[in-house]
Amino acid sequence: MxxxxxxxxxxxxxxxxxxxxxxxxxxxxxxxxxxxGTGSGPFGGGSLVERNLNRWTLGFAVAFAINTIILLRLG
Incomplete structure (x- = not known):
């Protein structure tokens, strides 16, 4: 585990x-x-992409913190 x-x-x-x-x-x-970060590019506007990027970053940061705490408890 x-x-x-x-x-x-x-x-x-x-x-x-x-x-x-x-x-x-x-x-x-x-x-x-x-x-x-720009208005041009393959992703278009950027505001929706930035919002989703923030959500993914926050989700992975929380997962990292929880996984760290679990590893500290096991080790």
Whole structure:
């Protein structure tokens, strides 16, 4: 069980890092490369994409925190 949760923790961490890098910041970050922060691009407007990106990031952050607590209790 501990091994499975450890593998899941690494997966969640990698996805969380990628989601955070896709957010637009002061310098537009990597989201400009994918057209998230701009009006043009393959995703269109950007506001719906930004909202969904925020939701996914929050969900993975909560999953990361819960998984960390579970791993601490088991270990």
């Amino acid at each position: 501990y091994t499975l949760l450890s593998i899941l923790q690494v997966f969640i961490a990698v996805v969380l890092v990628l989601l955070i890098l896709m957010h637009s910041g002061r310098d537009t970050g990597l989201s400009g490369a994918f057209g998230v």
